[in-house]
Amino acid sequence: MPIVVNLDVMLARRKMSLTELSDAIGITIANMSILKSGKAKAIRFSTLEEICRVLECQPGDLLEYMKDADYNKLMRQ
């Protein structure tokens, strides 16, 4: 699925670690890792809402659509 989660970019901008984010929104670090690594198959609106609230951003800042070729290239890296 060529939807990329730019969570790491937003965390870097906000100078926040994944553990701090997971503590702030009440989601386990394991699930946050799934989301960050791009293995997630779906994301709940409630989770998205919490992340956007803590990181003070829009859903569009976190999610990005990529062409298949670009996405596969990214995943291979």
Next chain:
Amino acid sequence: MLVILLFINSPQTSTPDYTFPEVDYYSINDSVPLPVYKKMIDSMRSRKAWEKHKLRSSGNGWTVLSFGISEFPLNDTCCDFFRDYKSFGYYLRLPNFELKPGARILIDSNKYYLEYVAGDASKATARLSRKEIKNFRYAYGYNENGSLLIPLTRPGLVKIILTIIAVVLSIIAIIVFIARPIHLLYRISNGIIFTRQNIKTMNWFGWGLIGLILLTPLQSKITEWVLGNKIPDEIYFPFWKYLLDHKFSLIGGLIVLIFANAFKKGYSLQQDQDLTV
């Protein structure tokens, strides 16, 4: 293992139709018209002669799945009281081969002959058709479902090959039909249900069961291909009848495969659930 093999080699429901009408002196009614009486007596004599000359092929032997080696007295017919027990014949036994209607194998002085109906035996006029006899280089055993028996000059070598095949197949069978299913049940009882390993186990079991059933027709096809035109047209492998006789095993295999597909769907849903954040 035994249960599985018994299940697969379950008793056959149908018997081959190469017998003559069951007629005996005592069963002939006095009031039967003379032409009918003569016909019945002829039938009875024919049957007795037939019984005398058909090969029972009962003796020692062992089998790997469906084929094996048989060892029995060369003149092992029902009424041969002067049977030579010292000279044994070794044969590669290929079960489930049948004779076409009207055909039969006879023994005379350790030589085999094929008696068959000239023309189309399936037509209504087959009874009036001419019967012909030709030499038959193999033998045919009339026990169980009927077996094509190919004489072996070096039974020891074939025995070694069959033993190797038997060992390999037994190991595979133990893994596929016993070890992995037990492991599957253990995992399910521990709540590990929708996993790739479970799906794989069920697929192996289902396809293994179907493959085991289809092994005999495959083996008969290979035999026909290897021996070429040495097997006369009157002896054939009844593929559809064989499948019908083993329908429950086939259905069992298909049911397991259906379960495997259901588990695959379950695994996919489980993945969706687990990877939703």
